[in-house]
Amino acid sequence: MPALNFQKQFAGAVERSEKCQTIRAYRKDCRNPQPKQTLFLYTGMRTKYCRKLGEYKCKSVSPIAIEKSFDVIVGINSLSVREKKELSAADGFDSIQDFYDFFIRHHGLPFYGLLIMW
Numbered sequence: 001m002p003a004l005n006f007q008k009q010f011a012g013a014v015e016r017s018e019k020c021q022t023i024r025a026y027r028k029d030c031r032n033p034q035p036k037q038t039l040f041l042y043t044g045m046r047t048k049y050c051r052k053l054g055e056y057k058c059k060s061v062s063p064i065a066i067e068k069s070f071d072v073i074v075g076i077n078s079l080s081v082r083e084k085k086e087l088s089a090a091d092g093f094d095s096i097q098d099f100y101d102f103f104i105r106h107h108g109l110p111f112y113g114l115l116i117m118w
Contacts, residue, residue, distance in 0.1 A: 002033040003040040004116075006053065010092045011043035015053045019092045023064055023103075025113040033058050033116050056118035066103050066111040074115055087115075 004022060006014050013019035026032060033039060041053040065073040072079045072087065079087060081096075088099035103111050 001038050001040060002031075002058075003042060003045065004033075005045040006041065006043045008043060011051075011053060013092050014041055014043075017054075019090070020056075021090055021115060021117040023091060023113055023115050025107065025111070032114055033061055035060055039116070039118055058116060058118055060115075060117045062115045062117075064111075064113055064115040066100070066109055068109045070100060 004024070006022070010019060010022075024032075035058050037058045039056050039058050041056065042050055043053055044050045062075045065071075067073070072084050074087075084096050084099075088096045091099065093099040093102065100109075103109060107113075
């Protein structure tokens with residue numbers, strides 16, 4: 001059963017069910033979450049401040065690419081500006097720019113991973 005850790009900035013939204021998705025890099029061991037699995041959501045994992053945010057069934061897992069050109073591709077679909085705004089808001093960001101800045105800072109572009117929804 002996959003356990004997902006969330007940074008403090010996202011924990012409240014996850015706990016309030018305002019954030020029902022996450023974008024993650026592919027796992028090196030290839031044990032990525034799968035639809036219908038139970039996801040265990042935490043903040044502060046591996047610290048004394050670890051706190052469980054909830055348990056949810058995984059609804060879907062889709063490949064996602066965030067390109068240097070700022071194109072976002074989910075599955076085989078390139079997202080429109082409106083869809084990018086919706087994706088970034090659903091993922092807990094105030095703007096598309098905040099979304100891009102986060103991925104540039106934490107992962108670099110291009111980013112290839114998974115969009116996990118519950």
